[in-house]
Amino acid sequence: xxxxxxxxxxxxxxxxxxxxxxxxxxxxxxxxxxxxxxxxxxxxxxxxxxxxxxxxxxxxxxxxxxxxxxxxxxxxxxxxxxxxxxxxxxxxxxxxxxxxxxxxxxxxxxxxxxxxxxxxxxxxxxxxxxxxxxxxxxxxxxxxxxxxxxxxxxxxxxxxxxxxxxxxxxxxxxxxxxxxxxxxxxxxxxxxxxxxxxxxxxxxxxxxxxxxxxxxxxxxxxxxxxxxxxxxxxxxxxxxxxxxxxxxxxxxxxxxxxxxxxxxxxxxxxxxxxxxxxxxxxxxxxxxxxxxxxxxxxxxxxxxxxxxxxxxxxxxxxxxxxxxxxxxxxxxxxxxxxxxxxxxxxxxxxxxxxxxxxxxxxxxxxxxxxxxxxxxxxxxxxxxxxxxxxxxxxxxxxxxxxxxxxxxxxxxxxxxxxxxxxxxxxxxxxxxxxxxxxxxxxxxxxxxxxxxxxxxxxxxxxxxxxxxxxxxxx
Ligand code: SAM
Ligand code: SF4
Numbered sequence: 001x002x003x004x005x006x007x008x009x010x011x012x013x014x015x016x017x018x019x020x021x022x023x024x025x026x027x028x029x030x031x032x033x034x035x036x037x038x039x040x041x042x043x044x045x046x047x048x049x050x051x052x053x054x055x056x057x058x059x060x061x062x063x064x065x066x067x068x069x070x071x072x073x074x075x076x077x078x079x080x081x082x083x084x085x086x087x088x089x090x091x092x093x094x095x096x097x098x099x100x101x102x103x104x105x106x107x108x109x110x111x112x113x114x115x116x117x118x119x120x121x122x123x124x125x126x127x128x129x130x131x132x133x134x135x136x137x138x139x140x141x142x143x144x145x146x147x148x149x150x151x152x153x154x155x156x157x158x159x160x161x162x163x164x165x166x167x168x169x170x171x172x173x174x175x176x177x178x179x180x181x182x183x184x185x186x187x188x189x190x191x192x193x194x195x196x197x198x199x200x201x202x203x204x205x206x207x208x209x210x211x212x213x214x215x216x217x218x219x220x221x222x223x224x225x226x227x228x229x230x231x232x233x234x235x236x237x238x239x240x241x242x243x244x245x246x247x248x249x250x251x252x253x254x255x256x257x258x259x260x261x262x263x264x265x266x267x268x269x270x271x272x273x274x275x276x277x278x279x280x281x282x283x284x285x286x287x288x289x290x291x292x293x294x295x296x297x298x299x300x301x302x303x304x305x306x307x308x309x310x311x312x313x314x315x316x317x318x319x320x321x322x323x324x325x326x327x328x329x330x331x332x333x334x335x336x337x338x339x340x341x342x343x344x345x346x347x348x349x350x351x352x353x354x355x356x357x358x359x360x361x362x363x364x365x366x367x368x369x370x371x372x373x374x375x376x377x378x379x380x381x382x383x384x385x386x387x388x389x390x391x392x393x394x395x396x397x398x399x400x401x402x403x404x405x406x407x408x409x410x411x412x413x414x415x416x417x418x419x420x421x422x423x424x425x426x427x428x429x430x431x432x433x434x435x436x437x438x439x440x441x442x443x444x445x446x447x448x449x450x451x452x453x454x455x456x457x458x459x460x461x462x463x464x465x466x467x468x469x470x471x472x473x474x
Pocket of ligand 1: 106141199
């Protein structure tokens with residue numbers, strides 16, 4: 001049995017969430033249309049908003065102002081990110097857990113949960129199944145357990161990277177797991193991880209205590225809040241924050257996320273790379289109150305306002321949400337989605353065991369295949385991307401911020417998106433998706449500024465098609 005490392009905080013850690021202050025901002029914010037428009041103009045100039053400015057947007061609930069917020073978010077998303085959507089898949093590694101989060105099927109008091117940990121051979125098989133449909137980016141997900149320590153996480157990450165077959169390979173592995181200590185982050189960074197994600201779940205202290213009952217590791221609010229600061233201190237400058245919407249007032253959680261992003265930015269000169277905003281889903285054995293569940297309309301406001309508040313932070317929408325809603329909110333600023341996802345352990349090769357599926361961590365709203373999602377994205381005018389260039393070229397953290405600002409994303413990301421799309425079309429797509437994708441590439445090329453970059457890109461697309469070249473990026 002492995003032992004736990006001591007729960008040591010980062011140097012100078014402090015709890016940056018003041019519940020009373022955030023609540024007062026929510027209660028006192030006045031959505032005067034002139035003020036709202038000033039704030040929208042600030043967002044459009046690609047400046048991050050303050051927590052107080054975000055609170056004003058959250059208070060704006062008249063249909064006209066809400067529509068202005070949506071259309072400004074659409075415009076901002078288009079100018080910063082263009083029409084790319086990055087695709088990934090989750091891979092659940094282990095469902096053992098020492099915590100008792102009331103909302104999660106993996107909670108330790110759920111006697112009906114299926115407890116399983118993938119062996120390294122299982123990890124290889126699941127990875128092959130994902131590669132065979134065309135995935136290039138994964139997020140590995142772990143319960144919190146002494147067995148899932150940094151050495152174990154690093155070993156599973158290495159296994160994913162070394163699993164290759166024909167043109168199939170995973171080029172970026174992100175992590176969603178319990179917070180580590182500085183040494184742990186160094187180990188997983190050595191294994192080549194991309195983003196390390198930790199969701200605070202709820203920033204509201206009292207709710208946090210209620211949904212994490214008992215004396216558990218996760219029950220320590222500050223240790224979790226400080227988790228990504230320790231990552232920065234250990235040299236992991238690519239981190240993802242998140243909140244589980246539905247546990248407490250959605251406005252409070254948005255302010256919590258923005259406070260967290262600004263805190264990291266001020267302390268380390270770099271904000272989070274991504275923000276996730278899962279909505280609470282029914283889960284086997286979970287006990288959840290329903291008073292704070294977030295409606296579709298409110299959820300759309302969450303996404304649009306986050307887009308406006310943190311213009312350069314990627315926003316991740318997961319398959320917990322239904323396909324139609326995913327389609328609608330994509331235009332507000334979501335930059336990454338998962339597709340073809342299975343969240344039952346071993347689900348990419350052992351599909352169909354109804355009993356196991358019923359006991360999965362929570363229910364998914366979108367279970368379409370990667371090919372179907374790709375086709376729909378293309379038909380809606382998005383460029384699906386499997387690009388992993390920035391992280392592999394060391395463009396993370398501060399360097400990413402330098403590049404991300406003006407026009408970089410359009411200049412480099414669009415060509416990289418098109419070449420990874422081309423690879424997908426040649427290697428994995430159905431004939432219908434291939435035809436739609438080729439037409440999209442032609443349209444995008446027609447719009448691309450003439451010059452050296454375009455010539456290089458056209459050469460690369462040809463090399464992928466005719467010479468079997470792969471993994472070419474700017
Ligand atoms: N055990 C790690 C932790 O708690 O951070 C990582 C894995 S946990 C399975 C990943 C995320 O799933 C949690 O952070 C939580 O936000 C989300 N989650 C848990 N139960 C959920 C539910 N019923 N509906 C939607 N998301 C849920
Ligand atoms: Fe364990 Fe994470 Fe689920 Fe909580 S959310 S019970 S820590 S797996």
